[in-house]
Amino acid sequence: MAQSTTQAAVIPLAPTAPILRHRTLWRDAARRFFKNRLAILGLTIVAVFLFLALFADWLAPYPYDKVHFDKVLLFPFVDPNFPLGTDEVGRDYLSRLIYGARTSMTVGISVQLIALSIGVPLGSLAGFRGGRTDFLISRLIDVMTAFPGLLFAIFLITVFGGGLEKVILILGITSWLGIARLMRGQLLSLREKEYVEAARCIGASEWHIIWRHLLPNAVSPLLVAVSFGIPAAIFGEAGLSFLGIGINDPLPSWGKMVGVSSAYVRVYWHLALFPTILIALTMLGFTFVGDGLRDALDPRLIE
Amino acid sequence: MTRYIVGRLISLLFVLLVVSIITFVLMHSVPGGPFDEGKQRLPPAAKENILRKYGLDQPVWKQYLKYMWNVLHFDFGIPYQVPNTTVAQLIADTWKITAQVGAMTIALSFGLGLLAGMLAAYYQNSWIDNVVTFTAMLGITVPNFVVALWLILIFSVRLKVLPSGGWSEPENWLIPGVFSKDWILPVLAYSLAPFSLVARYTRASVLESIRADYVRTARAKGLSERVILFRHVLKNSLIPMVTALGPEIPNLLTGSIFIEATFRIPGLGKFFVTSTFNRDYPMIMALVLLIAALWGLTYLLTDIVYTWIDPRVRLGGAAGGGA
Numbered sequence: 001m002a003q004s005t006t007q008a009a010v011i012p013l014a015p016t017a018p019i020l021r022h023r024t025l026w027r028d029a030a031r032r033f034f035k036n037r038l039a040i041l042g043l044t045i046v047a048v049f050l051f052l053a054l055f056a057d058w059l060a061p062y063p064y065d066k067v068h069f070d071k072v073l074l075f076p077f078v079d080p081n082f083p084l085g086t087d088e089v090g091r092d093y094l095s096r097l098i099y100g101a102r103t104s105m106t107v108g109i110s111v112q113l114i115a116l117s118i119g120v121p122l123g124s125l126a127g128f129r130g131g132r133t134d135f136l137i138s139r140l141i142d143v144m145t146a147f148p149g150l151l152f153a154i155f156l157i158t159v160f161g162g163g164l165e166k167v168i169l170i171l172g173i174t175s176w177l178g179i180a181r182l183m184r185g186q187l188l189s190l191r192e193k194e195y196v197e198a199a200r201c202i203g204a205s206e207w208h209i210i211w212r213h214l215l216p217n218a219v220s221p222l223l224v225a226v227s228f229g230i231p232a233a234i235f236g237e238a239g240l241s242f243l244g245i246g247i248n249d250p251l252p253s254w255g256k257m258v259g260v261s262s263a264y265v266r267v268y269w270h271l272a273l274f275p276t277i278l279i280a281l282t283m284l285g286f287t288f289v290g291d292g293l294r295d296a297l298d299p300r301l302i303e
Numbered sequence: 304m305t306r307y308i309v310g311r312l313i314s315l316l317f318v319l320l321v322v323s324i325i326t327f328v329l330m331h332s333v334p335g336g337p338f339d340e341g342k343q344r345l346p347p348a349a350k351e352n353i354l355r356k357y358g359l360d361q362p363v364w365k366q367y368l369k370y371m372w373n374v375l376h377f378d379f380g381i382p383y384q385v386p387n388t389t390v391a392q393l394i395a396d397t398w399k400i401t402a403q404v405g406a407m408t409i410a411l412s413f414g415l416g417l418l419a420g421m422l423a424a425y426y427q428n429s430w431i432d433n434v435v436t437f438t439a440m441l442g443i444t445v446p447n448f449v450v451a452l453w454l455i456l457i458f459s460v461r462l463k464v465l466p467s468g469g470w471s472e473p474e475n476w477l478i479p480g481v482f483s484k485d486w487i488l489p490v491l492a493y494s495l496a497p498f499s500l501v502a503r504y505t506r507a508s509v510l511e512s513i514r515a516d517y518v519r520t521a522r523a524k525g526l527s528e529r530v531i532l533f534r535h536v537l538k539n540s541l542i543p544m545v546t547a548l549g550p551e552i553p554n555l556l557t558g559s560i561f562i563e564a565t566f567r568i569p570g571l572g573k574f575f576v577t578s579t580f581n582r583d584y585p586m587i588m589a590l591v592l593l594i595a596a597l598w599g600l601t602y603l604l605t606d607i608v609y610t611w612i613d614p615r616v617r618l619g620g621a622a623g624g625g626a
Contacts, residue, residue: 139321150575154575154576239446242448242561243576262565265456279444281444287440
């Protein structure tokens with residue numbers, strides 16, 4: 001009799017239970033995320049800018065580098081052909097703002113991809129192996145942290161030149177530290193779990209354990225870190241471009257547009273106003289998404 | 304405790320050593336040099352003389368050892384871009400101004416940020432909370448060079464009440480030697496971001512501790528709200544903030560290139576760009592070492608302050624949480 005009850009209890013549950021629990025964790029998080037009005041607003045903003053970035057070629061009325069010599073420094077809402085006016089060499093400002101979204105999104109996402117591809121393996125290795133590997137990687141992180149990032153970026157740019165790809169590369173190799181530190185901390189606690197021991201016992205390789213068992217458990221803090229990392233990278237690009245050592249002309253960048261316009265802004269206020277609003281909106285969108293993700297995924301709030 | 308601090312200082316020295324080696328090798332390994340001719344070619348003999356004068360004709364490892372030997376004697380060399388002074392003198396002169404901006408910014412943003420964050424948490428969901436949350440959002444989403452530009456547009460171009468640039472100009476003193484009109488806009492522009500950070504952290508952290516049992520106990524035994532807020536709540540909410548905000552301090556003290564460029568402040572900031580552009584090796588080394596040392600010292604100080612405000616934390620030993 002005892003045998004039959006255990007069978008009845010175990011057999012139907014065993015194949016479905018882990019899958020069901022796994023899915024509800026994410027479904028719970030998604031439900032909490034979509035209940036948060038600010039998070040939805042943020043997601044909408046991010047989606048709009050991603051849409052602008054992807055379809056800039058169709059949405060923009062002119063190519064970003066098309067010069068109209070007879071329409072230099074046009075105010076907005078004056079000429080219906082140039083709804084947001086033109087810049088100091090007569091390029092349609094609306095088109096440049098739309099293409100600016102492409103620059104920002106490209107930089108934000110690519111920088112985070114680079115940061116992930118350096119930070120996750122190094123951090124995991126340090127946290128999982130411990131000992132000498134951890135010591136070496138931790139000291140590397142220490143040294144890189146002490147290194148002034150901006151000075152390093154300026155130095156690399158003066159040596160290798162600016163431009164979109166180089167800005168992405170340089171911001172990428174200076175922004176993986178946070179992710180590495182996060183992964184190390186996560187894996188330090190996760191590797192003590194019983195299921196890791198079990199995986200070791202059946203002879204799973206180190207990378208298999210990290211990839212299949214540990215990374216999925218560290219995904220949520222990583223997701224939050226990335227959602228705050230993207231606006232940080234966009235900020236960095238805007239700063240470098242503002243100084244005139246980031247994105248090269250004629251490719252538009254909101255940071256560069258603010259920087260260049262500061263010479264004309266006393267009269268042509270619109271040159272600074274529109275990129276300012278767009279930078280602020282992008283940051284706002286990603287910050288709301290990040291806050292929302294953090295609140296939705298933070299296990300402390302599950303009560 | 305002393306042993307712990309000495310240990311940390313030694314590891315800081317190690318980090319500085321590695322940072323200096325990396326910087327030195329990186330600087331010298333890229334093609335080109337500080338005295339490359341532009342259009343006008345120097346006679347080979349003259350160029351050789353210049354290189355010999357600065358020791359640039361030696362192998363890199365020899366140059367590095369010589370540089371470090373001099374640094375140990377507090378001689379940081381001569382900046383190539385301003386040869387009539389020394390690196391130490393140049394940094395002392397310009398950093399004084401940068402540190403002035405930074406110190407005022409820290410005082411303003413941390414003071415106001417703490418107050419605003421506390422009020423926002425205490426009067427949660429009131430109009431105060433909304434104003435603080437909105438301002439903090441603005442500070443996080445708008446880069447400081449954009450804030451600076453708009454402050455100039457509003458206060459010096461439109462309203463013409465504050466100067467748009469310069470630092471401690473003789474005609475702009477409000478109280479001579481004490482307070483200058485030149486300081487207001489740069490410090491405001493520079494403060495918005497750290498203010499937002501401090502206000503957000505304080506609000507979250509006070510909200511967490513305001514519901515704690517010891518607050519109810521304090522209320523029950525009849526303490527005044529002010530004593531509860533400042534003595535009990537603030538003290539406990541400061542603990543997580545020290546680690547989060549401590550690292551902001553060296554950042555603020557070394558200044559912002561953006562703020563200094565926008566307001567034409569003769570501080571350290573511009574040398575970040577000009578030194579790298581001109582391959583001013585001694586200046587680059589000094590800046591890198593200065594910032595790295597400040598970082599290390601701040602982290603150490605943060606950990607020490609941590610044990611001071613939270614006696615539960617013990618450093619270095621096995622007992623307690625560790626920082």
